[in-house]
Amino acid sequence: MSDDLNTDILNPVEPFLRSDRVPHIWCPGCGIGTTVNSFARALIDSNIDLGSLALVSGIGCTGRVAGYVKLDSFHTTHGRAIPFATGLKLANPKLNVVVYSGDGDLSAIGGNHLIHAARRNIDLKVICVNNLIYAMTGGQTAPTTPDHSTTSTNPYGVFEASFNLPHLVEAAGAVYVARWTTFHVRQLSRAISEAFQKKGFSFIEVISPCPTLYQRRNKMGDGLDAMKYYKEKSRVRHGAPTSEVGMTMTGEIIVGKFVDRERPDYQTMMKAQFHESLGEKFVEQTEMVCS
Amino acid sequence: MKTDTADPHTADRHVAVRHTADPRGVLTGIHFMDGDHACCEGALAAGCRCAAGYPITPSTEVVERFASRVPTVGGTFIQMEDELAASITLQGMVWAGAKAFTVTSGPGFSLMMEHIGYAAMTETPCVFVDVQRGGPSTGLPTLPAQADMMQARWGSHGDYEVIALCPNSPQECFDLTIKAFNLAEEYRVPVMFMMDEVVGHMSEKVVIPAADQIEVVPRKHTHKSVEDYLPYGTNGDQVPEMAHAGEGYNFHVTGLTHDERGYPNMTLPVQDKLVRRLQSKILNAVDRITMTEEEQIEGADVVVVSYGITSRVAQRAIEAARERGLRVGKLRLITAWPFPEKKIRDLAGKVKAFVVPELNLGQMVREVERAAGGQAKTFAVSHAGGGVHNPEEILKVIVEASRCQTI
Amino acid sequence: MAKGRVSIVVERCKACGFCVEFCPSHVLALSSAFNSKGYHPPHVVHPDKCSGCDLCGMYCPDFAIAGGKVDEAGVPVKKADAAKGAKK
Numbered sequence: 001m002s003d004d005l006n007t008d009i010l011n012p013v014e015p016f017l018r019s020d021r022v023p024h025i026w027c028p029g030c031g032i033g034t035t036v037n038s039f040a041r042a043l044i045d046s047n048i049d050l051g052s053l054a055l056v057s058g059i060g061c062t063g064r065v066a067g068y069v070k071l072d073s074f075h076t077t078h079g080r081a082i083p084f085a086t087g088l089k090l091a092n093p094k095l096n097v098v099v100y101s102g103d104g105d106l107s108a109i110g111g112n113h114l115i116h117a118a119r120r121n122i123d124l125k126v127i128c129v130n131n132l133i134y135a136m137t138g139g140q141t142a143p144t145t146p147d148h149s150t151t152s153t154n155p156y157g158v159f160e161a162s163f164n165l166p167h168l169v170e171a172a173g174a175v176y177v178a179r180w181t182t183f184h185v186r187q188l189s190r191a192i193s194e195a196f197q198k199k200g201f202s203f204i205e206v207i208s209p210c211p212t213l214y215q216r217r218n219k220m221g222d223g224l225d226a227m228k229y230y231k232e233k234s235r236v237r238h239g240a241p242t243s244e245v246g247m248t249m250t251g252e253i254i255v256g257k258f259v260d261r262e263r264p265d266y267q268t269m270m271k272a273q274f275h276e277s278l279g280e281k282f283v284e285q286t287e288m289v290c291s
Numbered sequence: 292m293k294t295d296t297a298d299p300h301t302a303d304r305h306v307a308v309r310h311t312a313d314p315r316g317v318l319t320g321i322h323f324m325d326g327d328h329a330c331c332e333g334a335l336a337a338g339c340r341c342a343a344g345y346p347i348t349p350s351t352e353v354v355e356r357f358a359s360r361v362p363t364v365g366g367t368f369i370q371m372e373d374e375l376a377a378s379i380t381l382q383g384m385v386w387a388g389a390k391a392f393t394v395t396s397g398p399g400f401s402l403m404m405e406h407i408g409y410a411a412m413t414e415t416p417c418v419f420v421d422v423q424r425g426g427p428s429t430g431l432p433t434l435p436a437q438a439d440m441m442q443a444r445w446g447s448h449g450d451y452e453v454i455a456l457c458p459n460s461p462q463e464c465f466d467l468t469i470k471a472f473n474l475a476e477e478y479r480v481p482v483m484f485m486m487d488e489v490v491g492h493m494s495e496k497v498v499i500p501a502a503d504q505i506e507v508v509p510r511k512h513t514h515k516s517v518e519d520y521l522p523y524g525t526n527g528d529q530v531p532e533m534a535h536a537g538e539g540y541n542f543h544v545t546g547l548t549h550d551e552r553g554y555p556n557m558t559l560p561v562q563d564k565l566v567r568r569l570q571s572k573i574l575n576a577v578d579r580i581t582m583t584e585e586e587q588i589e590g591a592d593v594v595v596v597s598y599g600i601t602s603r604v605a606q607r608a609i610e611a612a613r614e615r616g617l618r619v620g621k622l623r624l625i626t627a628w629p630f631p632e633k634k635i636r637d638l639a640g641k642v643k644a645f646v647v648p649e650l651n652l653g654q655m656v657r658e659v660e661r662a663a664g665g666q667a668k669t670f671a672v673s674h675a676g677g678g679v680h681n682p683e684e685i686l687k688v689i690v691e692a693s694r695c696q697t698i
Numbered sequence: 699m700a701k702g703r704v705s706i707v708v709e710r711c712k713a714c715g716f717c718v719e720f721c722p723s724h725v726l727a728l729s730s731a732f733n734s735k736g737y738h739p740p741h742v743v744h745p746d747k748c749s750g751c752d753l754c755g756m757y758c759p760d761f762a763i764a765g766g767k768v769d770e771a772g773v774p775v776k777k778a779d780a781a782k783g784a785k786k
Contacts, residue, residue, distance in 0.1 A: 008705065008774050009703055009704060009705035009764050009765065009766040009774055010705075010764065010766070010774075011705065011755055011761060011763075011764030012752075012755070012764070013755070013761055013764075014761070014764075017761060018543070018554075021554060022710060022760075022761060023709070023710045023712075023735075023760060024760070026759060026760075027712075028712035028713060028714045028737070029712070029714040029715075029716075029759070030714075030759055031759060032759065033758070033759030033760055033761060034716070034756070034757055034758070034759045036759075036761075037755065037756045037757070037758070037759075037761075038756065041756070050541075051537065051538070051539040052537045054387075054536040054537065056383075066543065066545070067543055067545060067554065067555060070541050071541055072536040072537065072538075072540065072541055072542060073541075073542075073543045073544070074383075074386065074536075074543075074544045074545075075543070075544065075545035075546065075547065075555075076379060076409070076546065077379065077405055077406060077409050077546060079375075080375060080376065080379045080406070083343075083371060083375075083376035083377075083379050083380040083383070084379045084380065084382060084383040085383060086369070086371075086376075086380050086383060087341075087343060087379070087380035087381060087382060087383020087384040087385075087386075087387065087391070088383040088384070088386060088387045088536055089383075089387075090341065090367045090369060090380075090383075090384060090387075091341050091367065091383070091384035091385075091387035091388060091389040091391070092387035092388055092389075092535075092536065092537055094537065095387060095536055095537050112372055112373060112376075113372065113376055116371075116372040116376075182757075182759075183720075185753070185756040185757060186756070189756075222714075223714050223715075223716070223759075224714060224715040224716060224719055227716060227719070227720075227757075228719070270367075274362045278362055278363065281362075281363050282362055282363070283315075283362065283363055283364055283365040284365065285340070285365050285366060285367055286365045
């Protein structure tokens, strides 16, 4: 059987991939690759200058995105993608900085950095792929794992309340908060494009299947079963109060754009403050490149 | 004080133009300031315009001054929410094109260890300042110690090398901070700047020269095309060339074991090649990196090996011992890591004993003893920290060492 | 005449079934053939129904399939230059 049939149809995601590293390591039915398709299309639709885009990820399955995209990409330490990204953005404000990481990485070990970056309104676009579990390490409980789920560290069922990430990030100060699932490929792409148009801390949560661990351990089928579940149980409620969008194991998934507000971003406020306090003595940051 | 000057071994790696400091960051003049403040000025003179920090006594003044200075010279300081963040935010700043550093003390240094390892693995040139205080744990926040010396070398997991410098005066806090940044750029390595609370908080005359008198090593930036550039490729030279985010190189950086393309490649041969190069790029350059201050080593019976504030106290003891007719040499470690093993080994064949006073219960003394290889005796003058030695304590041991039998 | 056509990179497929399920025109089905990893890649069973919407491509987590519009002669219609930004 020939490898490629009718290869004259170009996949728009192809120019964004490090093709020498594909096939990737994600499992059959994992949704991370699907989110990358939406991301690539957002880049195309937004006409982003790829030369000034940097992508930062943490550790975990979603953290591997950095290694597969043909961009200036940084695979950093567990939970610390956001502070690394902050450093990039502060030293070169012309960069468009995307943080692409998982729910455990961003909200557990990285939780502190998440809330402070949102509070400061650092101009970052955060794509949080939420597969409700720590997948890479074998299926341990994450702060987002729904009540009563079975995981390897809660073998008798999770009894902790789980984080409602949109609520958390809104409370911390994010200016753009949305949630979609990997079923909502076009809406997700649009949300990412919208985030690119916005200055400030944007947070897009994408509910995604983990067939190997979350789905399998909870006898919920495979990745396709998860996608069908998203299709059936998602309810689009733009502007819903984020306090109402918490998730349960088998309940509704509220999706949509929840928060889209205006607040000056960190660097805008910084400059304003220095102008006010220092007047003429303020020297705006010049070209950082030291060579 | 010996300071390294233009090095013929590395001159060919850089453009023939001699790089000097940007005058906008240089506070030329004669000052009376403490070590913390002088360190900040050293960073600015070295071309550092970015820092991320977190407050911790006795280091905080470094970044407080930085926060106050950078908006007037063009740069950014951010106080992050913890040391975990600060220690990696500065690396993001470096990859965006800046020279960057952070400042901390014991408990913060411990928190930063993972990211010191990340800097070593990704070969991110940067400076970590540790103004050492009494430990362990919260210890003595406002009092000196030198008990992080081994941690500076071994604190993070895995095999890697760092460079560590030990200033012993506010003047050296200025001069050697510049040196720290220069070494970081030259070897693409995190450099540990091991101050202590006394050096940090003592005020002395600090002379800051004109900008054109200050040698600054630029980023080893690639001139290769996008197609030819390999982020971790080396052409015989052990230090790869760097690119920055936003220049169109589309490179990948990871803390995973990686090949020359920067791609994760977790196999034995790649691990072996990478980790050995991270080690050899420093160890093969020990002679070029090492800085010491030596006095009356020729013909000495006893050599006092010390660093940081202890070296100034030891000076009193050494002079007192010489007044008694003892033949005592001084070897001050300005670079503590990489440890000058060969120097100690050669000396060990000629002297009776080494005396190593430190504000700890025995750290660098272990390296001296190891390097001496049994050819000379090694005497520690330990101190739990919280203050400096009484010179008498050191003198007593020098006298004892002089009396010991030659091996 | 079909309005669209798909391209399948057989070796990348992991047979997750997303493309088969979410194609609005039910153009695809998993084949009985194997790729070298042992997965059954999809094949086109109703080529005339393909609209070239590329939903299959958007859903595929493995970048193994893409759909696109074709003209009456079956020649792919050029999309707005997707690769523009990717060129250095």
